[in-house]
Amino acid sequence: MDRAIEVMMKRRSTRNFLAEQIPEESLQKILAAGLQAATAMNRQSWHLTVVQDAQLLDAISQAVGAVLVDSGVPSLNDRAQEPEFHTFYQAPTVVFVSTDGSSYSLADCANATQNMTLAATALDLGSCYIGSFVQAFKHKQGKELLNRFSLPIGYRPVFAVALGYDSDPSFEIKTREWKVSYIR
Template identity: 35%
Template sequence: MKLFSKEENLVLSNETIQSILTRRSIKIYKEDQVPEEELLTILEAAKFAPSGMGLQEWHFTAVQNIDELRALNEAAKQVLLNLPEDDSVPKPLKNQAKHYIDKPDFNFFYNAPTLVIVTSAKDPAVSSPAADCAAALENIFVAANSLGVSSCWINLLTRMSDFPEIRRLFTKWGIPENERCYGSAALGYNGGPEKKAAPRRDGTVILVK
């Protein structure tokens, strides 16, 4: 199926569509910090994402302190290094531990100068926190790209929220005890070569008329 219809030129001239189509997951960052004005604009866009029943049950914690980011990276490493061997640990987390255990210098957030942690209720009575936070994260990525800010979706913390090493930092930063992370966004400026989009898979669009 062709990606665009006969109105292709109109679509490609639309700034919102352009921001979506040119977004890339960046894993090499410059040290330059995202200015506060731009960060607040991105976070405002996140707040305007749709949420189940319009409840907006989320928090957006933006960490720009480099020492705190290093502490979070070290805490994540300690979690992976000390995982119990029993079945209480999710398989994806075990797989990540195997992948990174021999990479002591690896930074889980790609040394981005800003990390936005999106949290919501652990046991919501009436809401859909995972979907709500995913929608907010997409707004973050699209808004960031429109401002020339690079980004990457980081899912590691979604499986670590309840580990003491991570929870201590969350509590220190003011993240409510009854919330867990549903995703995070690394933000900064691309320090590597321009990335091309991966080819889009065929057969993923179904039209019922």
């Protein structure tokens, strides 16, 4: 199989990360792949923030937990109370992708995020595309954490990629042909 296609077919979400940090060289390749993504009108409307500070990641995850508890929804409350609950699955590196809020910027950010997950796969690293952390930064507890990002004015995080070594690397090809129609 063509190498690029093989990587796309192999990509899957990893939710079991080893504690070992990823090599700096791999991180730089992943970031470069993110920054290589297509952007509407070449606006490059994203900003990437690499977080390798486990305490900050834990604090963001706790803020997500607080949002789930505050929601009053029993199933979300239960999820937040699970001992292993961690929004980033204890990944040693998380790259946050922030939008400048311009039109098409969400697509720009999604493209960069997906590119990074593919680059991670190509480098035999695990990755997980994550969006659920966003609500944490709207919570009182989370707003202060966002200050740590020192983002350019007007930017806000929308997606993240959790990165690390997968403790259970395996993959299966998903068959989704029924999602395709043809007009010929």
